[in-house]
Amino acid sequence: MAGNLKVIHAADAAAPGGHYSQAVAHGGVVYVSGQLPVRANGEHSADQPFEIQASIALDNLMAILRAARLSPRDLLKVTVYVVGIEHWPAFDRIYAHYLGNHRPARAVVPVPVLHHGYLIEIEAVARGAQEEPS
Template identity: 80%
Template sequence: MAGEIESIHTTHAAAPGGHYTQAVAHQGVLYVSGQLPVRADGSHSVDQPFEVQACIALDNLMAILSAAGRRPSDLLKVTVYVAGIEHWPAFDRIYARYLGEHRPARAVVPVPALHHGYLIEIEALAGSERTS
């Protein structure tokens, strides 16, 4: 594989709970691992409403983007897994608040269940690192 693979880690997002890293950068593309709504301090939010869980997962994504020198406007593709498609409208509203006018490609995938009983998981691809 040509080029270096750089692991990205920030203490401002949840630490990985398995054999993976928060994100990797390779040839100008940032690949962000699935982010559950686990707080940066490691505390769980599985008992919280969907809207709270969505904000925590998006906060993790934003922290990882920042640690990698990216901004929300660098997002190219976002994949969202939701346990229950009835959460789609609430997610769409919250997502729009986080991204403003930027509209990357996106898929919202309904799933029967997520790890630990969470209601949302978000993974993403972002473009080139900012130099300023």
């Protein structure tokens, strides 16, 4: 396999709750694992309104991008899993606030349930720095 796999960890985002990394980079692409609305200190927010959960999940995504030395403008594709499609307009408004004029490809997927009773999970793919030659 050409190139190295680089694990990305952001101390100011929720730590992985299982056998996975917050993100990995390979071949100039950063793959961000699904981010639930768990605060960086591990505090759960499943009992909070959708808007707060969406903001926490996006905060985690932004922290991971920063740890990879990237910004929201580097996002290529975002996939959002939402319990209750009625939350789509609120999510779109909050998402636009975080991304400004940048509009990466995106899918919003309605799902019946998410882990721990959360209402949202966000995963992403971003362009990253090119790997240095070995």
